[in-house]
Amino acid sequence: MTAQLNPRGDVAVLVPAAGAGVRLGPGLPKALRLLAGEPLLVHAVRRLAAAPSVHTIVVAAPAAEVQAVREMLAPVASVIVVPGGAERQASVAAALAAVPTGPTIVLVHDAARALTPPELVESVAAAVRGGRDAVIPVLPVVDTIKEVGADEVVLGTVDRSALRAVQTPQGFRRAVLSAAHAAAGGSLTDDAGLVEKQGVAVSCVPGSEYALKITRPFDLALAEHLLATAG
Ligand SMILES: Nc1ccn([C@@H]2O[C@H](COP(=O)(O)OP(=O)(O)OP(=O)(O)O)[C@@H](O)[C@H]2O)c(=O)n1
C-alpha cells in the first residue's frame, strides 16, 4: 500500500541514491540492488515514509534510472525523483533544489542506510525543531584507532574518547543547509561538513546500529541477517 506522507509535517528528506556502489562490487547502482528481494532504496523510503513528521521525500536517482525509480517507488510512497550528480554533494544539491515551499527542516539520508528506523528520523528532526541548526546521529567508536604512516607503520594511538562515527539522516534548518550548499566549493560526502565550514554548530544525537551504511558485501549480508531476525 502507498504510504501517505503528512501534509502538515515540517520535514523534507533528501535521499541521495545516485552512487555506483563500487565498494559493493560489480552490479546495478547500489540503491537498486536487492536486499531480501527489494531494492535498498525501497527499504529506505518505506522507513522514511513511516516517520510522522515527514512531509516530502526527494530522491536523487542515477540519471539513467529516473523513470524506473519513479515507477519503483510509486507503490511505496509519493516521492519526487530527480537526476543525481557525479558526486554525492551534487546529488544532494539537486534534491534540495526540488523541495517545495513548506518544510522548514531538511534531512539528508543515504539510500545506502536502508534499515534506518523511523524513530531515528524523528529524533534528528526533533532536535532541529528544538532549536539546533544542524544535527547528526552518531555512535561511539568501538575499536582502538591507530594513526599509520604511508608504509603502514604505526605512528601512534589516537584518543578515541572524543571520536564519533557519523550516520544519516543528518538534519538542518532549511536555510542553514541551503546557505551551506550555495557556498560550497569542492566536494564533501558529508553535509554536516559543509555547514561546519560555514561556522555553524553541529550537535550530536545517539545513532542506531540499524542505520549502518551498506558499503561492502559484508554489510549487505549483515543487513539480510538483521531483516531476517528482527521480530
Ligand atoms: N554521485 C553520488 C554518489 C553517492 N550518492 C549516494 O550517497 C550515499 C552515500 O554514498 P555511498 O554509500 O558511499 O555510496 P557510493 O558512492 O555508491 O559507494 P562507492 O563509493 O562504493 O561507489 C548513497 O546512498 C549513494 O547512492 C549519490 O547520490 N550520488
Ligand SMILES: C[C@](O)(CO)[C@H](O)COP(=O)(O)O
Ligand atoms: C554522509 C555519510 O554517510 C556519513 O557517514 C558518509 O560521509 C557518506 O559517504 P562516504 O563516501 O562513505 O564517506
